[in-house]
Amino acid sequence: MSLSDLKHSLRKYEFPVCAQEALVRIEQLLAGRTAPTNKQLVVAMEIISEFIFCESDRRGDRGRGAGLSSLQELQLIDILCEYLSSCNNETTKNTIFLSLFGGMESQRRLKVLSILASMAVSASSTPVLLAVGVWLQQTGCSSPQSLQLAENLIRDHFYLNTKNQKELRMLANTAPQFISNFITAVTELYVHDLSTKKMPPKNLLEVITSWVYSNPSLCMSAQLKPASLPSGSIPMAAATPLAGLIRWCSLAPLCLPSNVEDVEMMEISIPMKKIKLECEIDRSIVTTVQQKQLSEAELYIKLHLGVLHSLRSGKRTQGPPTAVNAQHLAALAPIVQTYAHDVLTRGLKLSNDEKLQECLNRLGQAVQVSLANGCVYGNVNNLLASLDTLPENRLLRIVIRTHQQNI
Known part of the structure; x- marks a missing residue:
């Protein structure tokens, strides 16, 4: 024909x-x-x-x-879901998917893709989510299209304290490459500066913390398993979300309010039995169980620990480092300096500011684990020089001096 x-x-x-x-x-x-x-x-x-x-x-x-x-x-969307789910060849599936949505500027197509991805998250459709993960990587996780898709998914699934957290957390096991690229895109949306202090919704923070903390290799998933692409295509380098998560955890103490008691308690009511059988022991007692939920501050501590575990698992035995861009870490220095300048203008000592010192401690820990495990690529000298301009912090100073001597 x-x-x-x-x-x-x-x-x-x-x-x-x-x-x-x-x-x-x-x-x-x-x-x-x-x-x-x-x-x-x-x-x-x-x-x-x-x-x-x-x-x-x-x-x-x-x-x-x-x-x-x-x-x-x-x-x-129904047709696409059925087609992608029935396609057994990953290369064929990604070829068709990228042909449909790759390199697009059309808002109409992006709308269809957003609905398709949202339905795939709801249905835990692994074939569709893996294809979306490849699309995110090939398009660029920080591209306007990827960020818009991430915002749409956050709006549909993560703004409210939804009841599907268990299903969302399982996606890290069934579609890790998608989750890794999704987190990379999400980190571009929040905690960028101290002027707006735009923080992720707590429900999103809870799920991401669960993903990263429970699976140390998750953040490297997109790099560990290269995408199956059509013949002749140019594979885009997979970026990890680690640098963005380090930024979140390091700047969180500077962004979170310090005068709010944010320990939350959730009441779970056990309903009374409606029917009591004859001779049955009466157990129809209404009880209230106090179940503590982690506050946002506690979630960032847990996420920080998960990131450190991920950095340790990201150590490469062969080839150059690929996990964390030195330039992305160095970009934190001006943000922290702005906060320090504000502290000084209020006539306070930098060494006495607990939020600043917590920020510097977390940054120092992340840099040390990253460098010690060979996870940093780019200009390490420039990174250390940028960190050296930050306010005095014992841990950070030891890290800088140690690695300056090793270079």
Whole structure:
């Protein structure tokens, strides 16, 4: 069948059948043993635009299509879920997924992707989530599209104290590459400076802490298992969330309020039995159990410990370090200096500021474990020089001096 005949045959079907048929045809064009020709790539993109996202008309004019209605979006998401879940070849699945959503600037497609990813999280759909994880890596976890997708997932699943925390925590075991790239994107959204003090929602912090603390190798997952990509594609380097999490934990003492007693208690009521059988011992007693929840400050302590364990597990026996960018750690110095300057303007001593010293202690611990385990890449000299400009802290000073002597 010629390429023109291929389009003509698809035009015989109405949506959503045409979308189902189009996926089969796209797989035939792109997922062969050899890399597709330029003409095959062009035709595949035209088919995707016209028959899957309804963005172009039958002449192929982009922007002339009516686009997807809300009902059609749901129909398409159902079709994509079924297709991705039934695809047994990882390379084929990622080839089709990246063809659908890779390098996109269309908000319509990003909306479909966001709903698809959100439904995959709800359903714990491993095949779909792994494909989204590859998309995050290839697009760049800090790209505007990836950050928008992360924000949408946070809005759908992490803002409220939802009842699905157990299911969310299990995703680290079933789709670790997705979770690692998702956390990397999420760290770009929060705890960047002291002016806004934009902190992650507590429910999100709880789940991320659980993920990292319970699985030390999670943050390295995207690097430990390279993505299966189509022939001829350029794999993007997988970034870990470790530098971002170090920033969160180090700056948390400076951002969290110190005058709030944030020890939370949760009451769990055990309901009274409605029916009592004859001769049954009366156990219909209403009790209230006080179950302590970790405060945000305590969660950051636990997350910090999880990050240190992750850094230890991230030690490489071969090849250069890939876990933590020295430049990202050095970027913390100006933020801490700004806080220290504010302390001094209030006529206080830096050595007496507990929040500042806690920040410096955590930063010193993270830097020491990172360097000792060979996790830092980039300009280490510049990192140590930046840290040397920070206020006096005994631990940090020992770390700086030790590693300056070793270079």
